[in-house]
Amino acid sequence: MDYLYLENVKKAFGKVVAVDGVTLGIGKTEFFALLGPSGCGKTTTLRLIAGLEQPTAGRIYIDGREVTNLPPQERDVAMVFQDYALYPHMTLFENIAYPLKVRRVPRKQIVAKVHEVAEHLMITDLLDRLPSQVSGGQQQRAAVARALVHAPKVFLFDEPLSNLDAKLRIEARAFLKHLQKEVNVTTVYVTHDQAEAMAMADRIGVMFAGKVVQVGAPLELYRLPKTKEVAAFLGNPPMNIFSGQIQPSTDGSQFVGEGFLLPLPGLHIPPQNAYLGFRPEHAKIDAEPGACAIRGKIYAVQPLGSEVWVTLQVGNQTVTVKMFAEELPEAAEEVWLVLDPQKIHLFDSTGQRISLGG
Amino acid sequence: MKGLKKYAFKLGLGIFILFIVGFFLLPLLWLVTAPFDAKATLRVAIPSKFTLANFQAVFKNTFAVRALFLNSIVIAGGTMLGVTLFATLAAYAISRLDIRGRDFLAYLLVLFSSVVQGTAAMVPIFLLLFHLKLIDTYPGVIFVLTGGLLPTGIFLMRDFVAGIPRSYEESALVSGARPWQVLRDVVLPVLRPGMMVLAVWSFVQAWGDFLISLIVMRSPAKMPAPVAIYSFYTEGGTPVLTLVSAYSLIYALPVVFLYLFVNWRYGFRFFGGIKGGGR
Amino acid sequence: MSRNSSFVLSRSTGLVFLAPALLFIALFLFFPLVWVLIISFTDTTLTGPAALNPSFVGISNYTRLFDPSRWMRLGNFGSALRNTVIFVLGSAVLGQVPLGLAIALAFHRRKGLLREIVFSLATIAWILPGVAVAFAWIAFLDRDFGTLNAVLALLGIPKIDWYFDYPLYAIIIFNIWRGTAFSMLLFSAALGNIPPSYWETADVIGASAWQRFKDIVFPLIRPNLFTALILVTLWTFNVFTPYLITGGGPLYRSETVPIYTYRVAFKFFEFGEGAAIAVVMMTINFILASFYLLMQRRRAR
Numbered sequence: 001m002d003y004l005y006l007e008n009v010k011k012a013f014g015k016v017v018a019v020d021g022v023t024l025g026i027g028k029t030e031f032f033a034l035l036g037p038s039g040c041g042k043t044t045t046l047r048l049i050a051g052l053e054q055p056t057a058g059r060i061y062i063d064g065r066e067v068t069n070l071p072p073q074e075r076d077v078a079m080v081f082q083d084y085a086l087y088p089h090m091t092l093f094e095n096i097a098y099p100l101k102v103r104r105v106p107r108k109q110i111v112a113k114v115h116e117v118a119e120h121l122m123i124t125d126l127l128d129r130l131p132s133q134v135s136g137g138q139q140q141r142a143a144v145a146r147a148l149v150h151a152p153k154v155f156l157f158d159e160p161l162s163n164l165d166a167k168l169r170i171e172a173r174a175f176l177k178h179l180q181k182e183v184n185v186t187t188v189y190v191t192h193d194q195a196e197a198m199a200m201a202d203r204i205g206v207m208f209a210g211k212v213v214q215v216g217a218p219l220e221l222y223r224l225p226k227t228k229e230v231a232a233f234l235g236n237p238p239m240n241i242f243s244g245q246i247q248p249s250t251d252g253s254q255f256v257g258e259g260f261l262l263p264l265p266g267l268h269i270p271p272q273n274a275y276l277g278f279r280p281e282h283a284k285i286d287a288e289p290g291a292c293a294i295r296g297k298i299y300a301v302q303p304l305g306s307e308v309w310v311t312l313q314v315g316n317q318t319v320t321v322k323m324f325a326e327e328l329p330e331a332a333e334e335v336w337l338v339l340d341p342q343k344i345h346l347f348d349s350t351g352q353r354i355s356l357g358g
Numbered sequence: 359m360k361g362l363k364k365y366a367f368k369l370g371l372g373i374f375i376l377f378i379v380g381f382f383l384l385p386l387l388w389l390v391t392a393p394f395d396a397k398a399t400l401r402v403a404i405p406s407k408f409t410l411a412n413f414q415a416v417f418k419n420t421f422a423v424r425a426l427f428l429n430s431i432v433i434a435g436g437t438m439l440g441v442t443l444f445a446t447l448a449a450y451a452i453s454r455l456d457i458r459g460r461d462f463l464a465y466l467l468v469l470f471s472s473v474v475q476g477t478a479a480m481v482p483i484f485l486l487l488f489h490l491k492l493i494d495t496y497p498g499v500i501f502v503l504t505g506g507l508l509p510t511g512i513f514l515m516r517d518f519v520a521g522i523p524r525s526y527e528e529s530a531l532v533s534g535a536r537p538w539q540v541l542r543d544v545v546l547p548v549l550r551p552g553m554m555v556l557a558v559w560s561f562v563q564a565w566g567d568f569l570i571s572l573i574v575m576r577s578p579a580k581m582p583a584p585v586a587i588y589s590f591y592t593e594g595g596t597p598v599l600t601l602v603s604a605y606s607l608i609y610a611l612p613v614v615f616l617y618l619f620v621n622w623r624y625g626f627r628f629f630g631g632i633k634g635g636g637r
Numbered sequence: 638m639s640r641n642s643s644f645v646l647s648r649s650t651g652l653v654f655l656a657p658a659l660l661f662i663a664l665f666l667f668f669p670l671v672w673v674l675i676i677s678f679t680d681t682t683l684t685g686p687a688a689l690n691p692s693f694v695g696i697s698n699y700t701r702l703f704d705p706s707r708w709m710r711l712g713n714f715g716s717a718l719r720n721t722v723i724f725v726l727g728s729a730v731l732g733q734v735p736l737g738l739a740i741a742l743a744f745h746r747r748k749g750l751l752r753e754i755v756f757s758l759a760t761i762a763w764i765l766p767g768v769a770v771a772f773a774w775i776a777f778l779d780r781d782f783g784t785l786n787a788v789l790a791l792l793g794i795p796k797i798d799w800y801f802d803y804p805l806y807a808i809i810i811f812n813i814w815r816g817t818a819f820s821m822l823l824f825s826a827a828l829g830n831i832p833p834s835y836w837e838t839a840d841v842i843g844a845s846a847w848q849r850f851k852d853i854v855f856p857l858i859r860p861n862l863f864t865a866l867i868l869v870t871l872w873t874f875n876v877f878t879p880y881l882i883t884g885g886g887p888l889y890r891s892e893t894v895p896i897y898t899y900r901v902a903f904k905f906f907e908f909g910e911g912a913a914i915a916v917v918m919m920t921i922n923f924i925l926a927s928f929y930l931l932m933q934r935r936r937a938r
Contacts, residue, residue: 085529099533382758400782448658455651472926476875482669505665566766584768606769
């Protein structure tokens with residue numbers, strides 16, 4: 001069995017089902033991200049692992065031991081909260097030492113361990129200060145230190161970076177990822193920021209409405225999303241999606257959208273209502289049409305330095321394409337949106353992926 | 359013309375402020391002049407014969423001294439302990455426990471404490487204490503005062519407790535602490551400022567209580583200061599001004615000090631939300 | 638956000654935490670409320686035959702209170718009620734609340750020593766023990782030596798015998814002095830919550846002080862005004878401290894309902910009658926308090 005295993009876990013608050021039959025297996029030392037929009041149940045799932053909530057149904061196992069009915073203090077996990085939860089009346093030292101203090105670890109060992117962990121997180125000089133006297137980033141590291149200090153079996157993070165400003169957030173990402181590799185503890189990391197999850201996790205579990213919709217390595221989820229929601233959630237700018245119908249054509253199929261027709265040469269797909277998606281970096285804007293192209297009008301151009309985001313009006317909707325500055329055609333109103341048929345994603349009317357065999 | 363209007367407005371404001379200062383200050387002056395005057399009258403005047411003999415005379419009256427420094431302290435202190443302890447426990451439990459009809463209970467509490475106040479409650483409370491054999495006892499007075507102050511006290515604490523994030527307690531639990539450790543190490547220290555406010559407030563309320571002590575206490579030895587002060591009357595029924603004023607001042611001072619302390623430490627303000635809680 | 642009970646407090650421990658407070662409240666608030674209702678229908682006294690064997694007398698206690706042939710005479714319930722209405726209107730509705738508002742407005746956005754002095758003085762007047770304050774006011778109101786008459790003399794007004802000629806006015810003025818701090822602090826906090834940009838916009842538009850008050854301040858503090866009026870009315874209605882200054886006299890001319898209750902119940906120990914008055918008092922309290930709570934709930938939605 002996996003190191004951390006959730007078996008068909010369900011959690012309902014009265015009539016509201018927050019976690020709807022989640023089964024997950026997470027390996028020892030794995031960095032696993034739980035990703036999804038607000039209210040999808042990822043934080044509740046985390047709290048179920050911690051023992052701060054009791055599941056309505058299902059079981060939870062850590063390191064082979066069933067912990068479903070154990071209170072948090074007996075599970076040997078550690079958690080970093082979104083607001084860090086540093087006790088305001090204790091110094092950072094006392095905060096970090098607290099898990100050891102309640103386990104009645106001898107004083108000398110406590111001092112040694114706290115200093116060790118503080119050095120790791122580069123806050124040794126701040127140990128005598130109160131939480132109110134240090135910055136947000138330092139508070140966050142103190143919270144991580146407190147989680148580390150008693151060598152837990154599982155590390156739980158509840159959106160730990162969301163209270164940091166943008167620049168600090170990027171720095172902290174790299175820091176945490178490196179730390180996790182060093183410490184080698186099983187980690188479950190909850191976030192709504194897809195870039196964060198992509199950047200840090202070994203595997204990601206995407207959740208919508210209480211269910212885990214897809215689990216896999218970041219790139220796997222990015223390249224082969226199982227549903228339209230997963231596809232749209234990952235990537236920045238998000239995947240462009242058209243709705244319409246797939247119909248047969250002379251050399252394969254074609255996608256009939258609102259006000260346009262997109263040839264799909266070489267692809268033979270049964271006719272149906274469908275969605276077509278493509279990522280902004282998998283399309284081009286050209287003055288000349290290609291094999292798989294639609295007409296569009298330039299709506300807005302956003303030069304971002306290394307790349308340019310061009311938003312086109314196609315039919316009734318807008319579509320964003322990512323390209324390098326050099327590739328932009330001369331200022332033209334009407335252009336062609338050229339897609340790579342190899343990189344197209346098709347989803348059926350329920351949002352499920354249509355696999356493009358052949 | 360606009361300048362004149364503005365000037366008139368400023369003048370009016372100035373007169374108003376002057377009036378207000380006078381209005382609040384003047385009645386108090388007697389309390390700080392008469393005690394130091396060997397020939398105190400009802401007049402407010404710089405003492406012609408400045409003296410501390412009035413205070414000496416007060417302290418000679420053992421009955422009154424006992425009333426002030428023993429009985430009043432016991433009653434106010436006991437009420438303070440009772441209200442602070444029970445209101446904090448109750449507020450914490452209400453806040454953290456998912457009790458059905460929690461809000462309804464809260465409104466009921468406020469309703470009760472507003473309805474059953476002052477002399478309206480005196481008759482049944484007297485009879486109740488009578489049957490419980492608590493007439494003329496310290497616990498009798500303390501219990502009644504505590505019961506009267508608890509609803510408002512719980513309200514004051516409830517807001518405060520609600521402001522403490524649950525993540526503090528949850529984090530302590532996940533860190534491995536047993537519930538009683540969480541309460542001792544995390545909850546109690548964080549609640550301390552609120553408890554202090556509660557303690558000061560309930561002490562001041564009980565310190566000033568006149569009616570309940572008057573009704574419940576029967577033996578002179580147990581009367582607190584507000585009742586004992588009437589022992590400084592002559593046989594003819596007029597107050598001995600030197601002693602009454604000195605005694606009043608001593609009696610009033612602790613409240614002044616507590617106010618200055620709270621004002622210095624926390625600032626004496628209503629931070630936006632009022633849920634009742636006055637006299 | 639978890640709506641579950643916390644694991645720190647198990648249900649049983651939590652109930653143990655609640656128990657003492659609930660016990661006190663049940664015993665000293667709820668129980669008296671019920672009991673006083675019962676007593677009011679009896680002729681209970683402290684001593685004498687009716688103490689051992691109180692008998693049920695129906696509503697005769699109440700009818701005696703409201704007996705139209707006598708109730709308005711000085712020393713009876715109607716007179717006390719009339720005094721109380723004047724007292725509440727004068728010192729709460731037209732006194733404490735407007736004055737508190739005026740002070741809060743006067744010092745709004747003006748910091749400094751003067752503000753500290755005024756606020757401290759008003760607050761001390763509010764929190765000093767009743768007995769001490771009562772003696773100070775007996776001195777203040779004295780006809781021959783009192784400071785009030787001395788100040789009035791400076792303005793050319795002859796001495797007024799407050800106790801004998803205007804006892805009700807005397808306690809009205811006293812009560813305004815005593816309780817204004819509450820309204821002052823309440824409105825001060827409320828005014829402080831108005832975003833500065835509102836004032837700045839008014840500056841730019843060039844609104845006069847009166848226009849500012851009418852169009853900006855008043856609408857925003859209306860709920861606080863309501864809160865203050867109801868709470869202050871409730872407290873003023875029940876306040877007992879004026880007894881220490883005038884004793885309800887002379888000849889019951891400054892006797893309010895609480896003082897009347899005390900006199901009936903504890904000077905003569907007519908508990909049955911005292912209970913009836915108490916029930917009437919509580920009913921009025923109940924109406925005021927319910928009104929207040931209903932408004933709060935409606936606003937909370």
